[in-house]
Amino acid sequence: AHCPVYTASKHGVLGFTRSLAEASRLGNYGIRINALCPSFVNTAILDTINHEENLGNFYQFKDGVKNLIKVFGVLEPSVIADGFVQLLEDDSLNGAVMKITTTKGVHFENY
Numbered sequence: 290a291h292c293p294v295y296t297a298s299k300h301g302v303l304g305f306t307r308s309l310a311e312a313s314r315l316g317n318y319g320i321r322i323n324a325l326c327p328s329f330v331n332t333a334i335l336d337t338i339n340h341e342e343n344l345g346n347f348y349q350f351k352d353g354v355k356n357l358i359k360v361f362g363v364l365e366p367s368v369i370a371d372g373f374v375q376l377l378e379d380d381s382l383n384g385a386v387m388k389i390t391t392t393k394g395v396h397f398e399n400y
């Protein structure tokens with residue numbers, strides 16, 4: 290929401306992930322490809338919403354993003370690291386989309 294180009298790029302990453310995962314399975318590449326999609330995480334990127342040069346025309350919506358952050362909270366990076374380890378350790382996962390949010394914790398999006 291609020292940042293259409295950013296959001297479009299993330300959707301592209303998911304399509305790329307799922308397509309490459311299937312290619313890897315069919316081609317026996319020997320690698321698994323998964324995506325990890327967290328809600329807000331406590332890193333430097335969250336500060337970009339305070340800078341007009343980052344958001345351009347969408348800077349006007351920054352209060353909306355701040356409100357989402359207030360409503361949903363901010364995850365600590367260690368929670369994301371735990372999810373990442375789960376993706377590494379579970380050999381059955383390929384083309385998976387792991388979401389991590391404050392309300393639902395670690396869960397998977399099924400398409």
Ligand SMILES: NC(=O)C1=CN([C@@H]2O[C@H](COP(=O)(O)OP(=O)(O)OC[C@H]3O[C@@H](n4cnc5c(N)ncnc54)[C@H](O)[C@@H]3O)[C@@H](O)[C@H]2O)C=CC1
Nearest residue numbers: 295299325326327328329330331332333334335337363364
């Ligand atoms: N922090 C958050 O709330 C969330 C972040 N993400 C995504 O997670 C990923 C990591 O983000 P954060 O660690 O939060 O951001 P961050 O701003 O803390 O770190 C991003 C890192 O990418 C590096 N970087 C930027 N452009 C680069 C380039 N062209 N080549 C190589 N490195 C480059 C920066 O130097 C920086 O170290 C990003 O793709 C972000 O969109 C996804 C969901 C939530």
Ligand SMILES: CCCCCC(=O)CC\C=C/C=C/C=C/[C@@H](O)[C@@H](O)CCCC(=O)O
Nearest residue numbers: 292295328329335337343361390391392393
């Ligand atoms: C051009 C820079 C854009 C900067 C964008 C950011 O600030 C980073 C945004 C990262 C993640 C955004 C997540 C948003 C999630 C919410 O819309 C909502 O879907 C979260 C739901 C959480 C829950 O159900 O608990």
